[in-house]
Amino acid sequence: MGSATRRWFYLLGCIMLINLVNADFEFQKGVLASVSPGITEDIDLQCWNACSLTLIDLKELKIEHNVDAFWNFMLFLQKSQRPGHYTVFLNIAQDFWDMYIDCLLSRSHGMGRRQVTPSKYSFP
Template sequence: MDFATRRWFCLPLGCMVLINLINADFEFQKGVLASASPGITGDIDLQCWNACSLTLIDFRELKIEYSVDAFWNFMLFLQKFQRPRYYNVFLSIAQDFWDMYVDCLLSRSHGMGRR
């Protein structure tokens, strides 16, 4: 008898959870991930950040203004757009940026970029 009672109690609870997941606002999670933490911005090497951003505009032949702000506005647009194709382009460009940025940081920290 106890099992039947638990089963009938869990069934409506499970339905409510599924309905809430369907109506969930996942844009909030994307917004949290997209925003830069105030503590992180002080640790960014601006010379590498700017150089990698401008290099990616050339490398990917993006049809945007040749500036760092325009590049990151474009990246935010790609990230927040609802179509998976645009989000996949965002992930691809972000991965290229991250690889270039880490390489730049490593070369600067080992003295190769300080001539």
């Protein structure tokens, strides 16, 4: 039974090595550093832009007030060798992600599009 178990481990090891050799590591190198084809199709640009500009205001960042400047700043923080910069990057990225998801949920559930309509019935 020991040799059968060993064969399974060898087989699993070989399968893992083959998968590693054939893996596409472009995506793992960093979503911000290199946007893979197909990712940009799934982004809601209205939420993306609104959240980016809102974070510039909320964090009082000393950069131009546009989306490209914000993401260039985020790339700088992500790739910086200083540990403090990466910590700031993680905090801002988490805040962005929370805001972006809230925006997507509100848009998909129609919370931002609801209008108050006059009621047919008047209640005292």
